[in-house]
Amino acid sequence: MKEVLKKYLNDEIKLEKYQMIEIICLIIVISGLFGWVYEFIFYFFNSGMKTFYYRGANFLPWINIYATGSIMIILLTRKFKKKPILVFLIAALSTGILEYISGYAMYKLGNGIRCWDYNTEILNFLNIDGFVCLRSVTFFGLSALFLMYCIIPFCIYLSTKFSKKFLVVVIIICSIFLFDEFYNLLFARVLNLPRAHDVYERMGYKYMDYYKDVK
Secondary structure, rough: OOOHHHHHHHHOOOHHHHHHHHHHHHHHHHHHHHHHHOOOOHHHHHHHOOOEEEOOOOOOOOOOHHHHHHHHHHHHHHHHOHHHHHHHHHHHHHHHHHHHHHHHHHHHOOOOOOOOOOOOOOOOOOEEEOOOHHHHHHHHHHHHHHHHHHHHHHHHHHHOOOOOOHHHHHHHHHHHHHOOOOOOOOHHHHOOOOHHHHHHHHOOOOOHHHHHHOO
């Protein structure tokens, strides 16, 4: 891994197209899972360490905005990966803008419905309209360092270690997560099918229903 990280930072690794696809798919899955775990833990503390909430809007533990943000971070910071402070600053600023625009757009399109509201959460210093705060952008900046210097080298290592058959496995796994996302985001609404939060609430899970939580 150390050798992979060194070559990665020095742009000495030459990847085939299929390996690049593997890495992108792995990042999409891992970053979405990472975001789900973070929010699962954070909202436990936010509840006063009384309740675990199932986060996201899917059956699987995966949150789309973290995957989207990860791809954006890679595109914006890959030329500066030898400068971690700059990577942190660019990531914090860009993800903060993404978070604010996403939250504001969903708020307006949903007639006042919020998917998150930092006004009601702990550690919400310098929050702007409840859509973005210092804690969130700081965490995203630190997560970008983890992404650029741990996750990506690890994905490169996996891609170079296994044969082309690994691509099939990775694509299948990524497709399952994306199908889950599109099912709950589009298909279930259009076809009036049960969505993840409906199923989990009937099963007794504490599911943070954004529509009910909004004031």
